[in-house]
Structures are given as C-alpha cells and as structure tokens.
Amino acid sequence: MAEELDPVDVVTVGVGWTGGIIAKELAQADYDVVGLERGGERDTDDWLTVHDELGYALRYKLMQDLSRETLTFRHEPDDTALPMRRYGAFLPGTGVGGAGVHWNGITWRFLPYDFEIESETIDEYGEDAIPEDMQLQDWGITYEELEPYYDEFEYTAGISGVAGNIEGEIQDEGNPYEGPRARDYPLPPMMQTPSLEVFAEGADAAGYEPFMQPSANLSETYENPDGINLGQCEYCGYCERFGCEWGAKSDPTVTVLPAAEDTGNFELRTHSNVVELLYDEDDEAVTGVKYVDSRTNTVYEQPADVVALTAYVLNNVRLLLLSGIGEPYDPETGEGVVGKNYCYQNMGGSATGFFEDEEWNLYMGAGALGASFDDINGDNFDHEDEDFLHGGNVAINQTGERPIANNPVPEDTPSWGSEFKEASLEYNHSRLEISCQGAVLPFQDNYLDLDPNYTDDYGLPLLRMTFNWHDQDYALAEYGSDVCEEVMAEMGADQVDASGGLEGDFDIIPYQTTHNTGGAIMGADPDESVVNNYLQCWDAHNLFVPGASAFVHNSGYNPTGTVGALAFRAAEGIEEYLEEPEVLADPET
Numbered sequence: 375m376a377e378e379l380d381p382v383d384v385v386t387v388g389v390g391w392t393g394g395i396i397a398k399e400l401a402q403a404d405y406d407v408v409g410l411e412r413g414g415e416r417d418t419d420d421w422l423t424v425h426d427e428l429g430y431a432l433r434y435k436l437m438q439d440l441s442r443e444t445l446t447f448r449h450e451p452d453d454t455a456l457p458m459r460r461y462g463a464f465l466p467g468t469g470v471g472g473a474g475v476h477w478n479g480i481t482w483r484f485l486p487y488d489f490e491i492e493s494e495t496i497d498e499y500g501e502d503a504i505p506e507d508m509q510l511q512d513w514g515i516t517y518e519e520l521e522p523y524y525d526e527f528e529y530t531a532g533i534s535g536v537a538g539n540i541e542g543e544i545q546d547e548g549n550p551y552e553g554p555r556a557r558d559y560p561l562p563p564m565m566q567t568p569s570l571e572v573f574a575e576g577a578d579a580a581g582y583e584p585f586m587q588p589s590a591n592l593s594e595t596y597e598n599p600d601g602i603n604l605g606q607c608e609y610c611g612y613c614e615r616f617g618c619e620w621g622a623k624s625d626p627t628v629t630v631l632p633a634a635e636d637t638g639n640f641e642l643r644t645h646s647n648v649v650e651l652l653y654d655e656d657d658e659a660v661t662g663v664k665y666v667d668s669r670t671n672t673v674y675e676q677p678a679d680v681v682a683l684t685a686y687v688l689n690n691v692r693l694l695l696l697s698g699i700g701e702p703y704d705p706e707t708g709e710g711v712v713g714k715n716y717c718y719q720n721m722g723g724s725a726t727g728f729f730e731d732e733e734w735n736l737y738m739g740a741g742a743l744g745a746s747f748d749d750i751n752g753d754n755f756d757h758e759d760e761d762f763l764h765g766g767n768v769a770i771n772q773t774g775e776r777p778i779a780n781n782p783v784p785e786d787t788p789s790w791g792s793e794f795k796e797a798s799l800e801y802n803h804s805r806l807e808i809s810c811q812g813a814v815l816p817f818q819d820n821y822l823d824l825d826p827n828y829t830d831d832y833g834l835p836l837l838r839m840t841f842n843w844h845d846q847d848y849a850l851a852e853y854g855s856d857v858c859e860e861v862m863a864e865m866g867a868d869q870v871d872a873s874g875g876l877e878g879d880f881d882i883i884p885y886q887t888t889h890n891t892g893g894a895i896m897g898a899d900p901d902e903s904v905v906n907n908y909l910q911c912w913d914a915h916n917l918f919v920p921g922a923s924a925f926v927h928n929s930g931y932n933p934t935g936t937v938g939a940l941a942f943r944a945a946e947g948i949e950e951y952l953e954e955p956e957v958l959a960d961p962e963t
Contacts, residue, residue: 381677382406387648388685390472392941394683394919395802399945401639412647413469413603421619427776431615436476438466439708442828447882449842451705462796464888466686478622478741479590481533482931483524485752487516509816513926517553520939527938531624532596532604535559535588549585551748564593569734570745573770576865582747589742590624592702600633614742620684645669651697660917680948683919691893692837700904700913703821711904717928719889720776720812720847722876723854726786727867729804734805739774751930761849766930767811785871796829797869810854813930817844822838822893842880851875887932891925907957908947911962920944
C-alpha cells in the first residue's frame, strides 16, 4: 500500500537540466515544486581532487546501475533483443544534476532548417528526396519562436562563444550559418590552443569557415541573471564523465538548482525512483506520481497539479509506456506515437593525423574546448547530387588526454610489443583527430517500446531499443570522412588515417555519444506527436515532457542547448497552465 503525501503544485521526475530549469522557473513564480531524483545528492565539494580516470571515466561512477535497470537492444523488429549488461555506446547518468554533471559542455543551437526540415526539404528538393521509410516531419515550432529560450539558457549557464549572426548581421569571427540571435554570448570564447589554430588554418585552406565552438566551460568568472557566481575554467582536462570542483563547467547543481532552493519553494528528494505516472484516462490528466524510496523500499504517491517528466530520454519514454499514456508506436503500420522517431548520432566520419615534428600538450584541455565549421551541416550546402539529407558539424576538440585511455598510434602499428610502445611514446601528444558529428534522421523501423521478456528490479518491463543504420547514414558518414581527410591533409599531417565512414550494423559496444533522442516527439498534430510546442502531452493536459525525447530527429550537434531552450519553453507553458488550465497549443488553432 502506497503512502499518499500532501499535494503540491508541480512535481518533476528527474532533477537534471530540464528538471532544474523547471524547478527554478516555477519556484521563482511562487509555486511549490518537488523534485524527485532516483540518485543521490551532489555538489562541487564531491569533486575536490577527484581526478580519478579509472573510477569515473572507465568504471562509470556517475552512471546508472545496469544491474538494477538497463535496456534491451536489437537491430531489427524481428530480432530478439538482449539486455545491455555493460556500458557501451551511451552513458545515462544518475544522481542530482543527471547527465548535466558529467557532460562536456558543448552547447549548440539547432539550425532554423532543423525545426522545419520536412517543409524545407520538400520546397528545395521535392517530395521524392525523402525516402519512403524516412519519417521526416516538422517540429511544430520555428527557430524564431525558440530563439528567446535559447538566449535564456545561454545566459543562465554562462556560455562562452562568439556570435556569427546578430539580428541578421553576419559577424566576422562566429558561425556564419547559425540562425539570427538577439545578442552575443554572455562570455567570450575559450582560448585558441595551437592544435585548434592548426585546425582553423587547415579548414580555411580547404575552403571552409571555422570558428570557436560554444562552451559551457566558462572562459571567465561570471554572475548569471539569478545572481549565481560561476568559476573560470582551469583547462585541467577532467570534464566529460567528471564533475567540476571549480564550478567552472556550468551544470544544474551550480546554476538552476541553487536558484530554485533560494526561493524556499523547492524541495529536493533524492533516492526517489518514480515507477509510474498516475493517469486518469477519462479526464486525460495525471493526478501525480508513484515512487519508491530506494533506501527503505517505502512506496509513496505524490499528488500534483502538474507533473513534469524531466528524466533522461529513455526513462521519459519508458514511464509513458509503463503508465499507458499515449498510443504506443507500431512500426508495421507507422501508427501510434510513443516510442516513435528514436534517433542517435552519426560519428562515422573522422580523420586522424600523425605529426612527426609537432607536440601540443594534449593532456591540457576542457570538455568543450574546440573549433569547428558548419559548411556541411543541415542544408548549408547543395544536396541535389547527394544520397543523403542534412549533414554534420566538423570539429576538433582538445578535451584533455588522460593517461589510461589514450594510446594513439598509426593504423599499421602492431597492437602490442616494442613497436607499439615506441609509437605510443612518439605520438602521445603529436596526434590530432577531427570528426564530423552527423545528424540522424528518423526511420520507420527505429523506435522504442517495452520488452516482453526482461524486467527491472521492481518487476517492470525494460525499455527495448530497435535501431540500425540506413543508407542515409552510410552516405553521410562517407561524405563527412572525405571532408575530414581533406582538412587534415591541409593541416600538414605527415600521415592521415581516415575512417572512410560507417561499417556494418550499428554497434552498441564501443562508446560513441550519449546523444539519444526522440520517442516522445513534439509537433502540431496529436496523431503524429506526443507533445505540443509547449511540451504539453496531448493525452494528459497537465503532463509536460521536455528533454531530448521531444526531438523529432537529431541534428548534427550536441543536444543540450536545445534541451535547455525547450525546458524554459515548457516552464513558461506550465506557468500559463497553472494560471488557466487548458491545452496551450490546440491543433485547431
């Protein structure tokens, strides 16, 4: 029997960037907010002198415990899925701050093309350019509508960068392909190291337009609009898979959560694992959530006027399916919405250069220290003669090469022995890699649902992922690899090893990115989406589902900037709903 608690205005399921932003915005508007987080508490003191590569980078101390809850995976709908027993392609986090604690900090805005991708593609290339089984659709919102929320996130987080387009005026140093922004970034870009300078020179020589990429590793100390003070990056090289002891990598625990707690209207409950959204199908509403205190196994029901489902992508979709909210997606008919349009990130295009007479001290760095160009991203180039749509961002990143996991050697080097050791020493800081981070577009047979065979610690079905590459992905990766090889040659490398693109089926074993998207997508049509453009669920009017689960496809960028913008948009929608409950984006209007 569950113990019923006193009702609150808003409960968030997960306390990362999305949960933290919504908690801050609603608590500052004088609403009572409870944040439920299944992991433990965290703050900057936890990371003092903790540069433990083995424990955090290789043994995943900040990640979800796969022995208690995981997912199952298969390539095709007719395959039998098997559980993911060891971490591989992606790393879902747990604990206060979520993946926002162990992220690198690269913070992009998606292109205007992304939000109207179906319309733009048809207008430019015709309907025949879209493969029959590609489920391309517009997002139900435009870049122009989302721009103020991007701005709000960037100034809350203290993003370092240089604008490329301010109110339609192209700027000299930034990205000339970005959508118009109201103002520049709050902080200047990070330092341009020698390796980034070589990349910029090589890209320019190859005819591309490089710039410093936007970063949540702060280039200067900063006080954000909420009065929160953040530190300056020390370039220590311990960002991704680590927390930052200096508060110099913007994350929820040093930005939005302190601001929420300062109001006195926010209560954080850790070790609180939500297992069900309490759904009244007749009223098309949720009444609250059921959760388990994992320390005592006590079951609680938390009533709330509004529920914000703010967990990680995969957990958002799983809770919707477990709670019977929305019609599950059917890959055979293409009907249904929950689980539809699962996408990943295409990292198949890359090139590595080995330099005989150069050394760059690559042990120094930061998670988002990098330079890039967008000439082959989105529809920034002509696709008329290409076998793929969209594209990718090409970048070099100097994240900091730690001693255990970095042993760069040329392709023809033996994998052990004296020759391997000699090459490891020679190229330890004399190897540079550039990569194309490619978009992944939705296909009918890539989706999420509940597994009929495997359950978690509570006896609940695991989420099942069905995903594989398509011709679109192979062609894009090959194109990106060729571009990377061209730029690396211009950078003056003595030997260039290019990836050549993707090979074989999608492989869930090696790490690639934690950029999982889709499954609870946004849109203007309830028959084609789970949430509207305020991230309000069509089938439960007081349930809001922000996060990358709302992405209709995945762009050629890291997702967090867009996740943050959508969270601010959802917070605005929740406040409007609490003032006057209604469907905020009625499809009839």
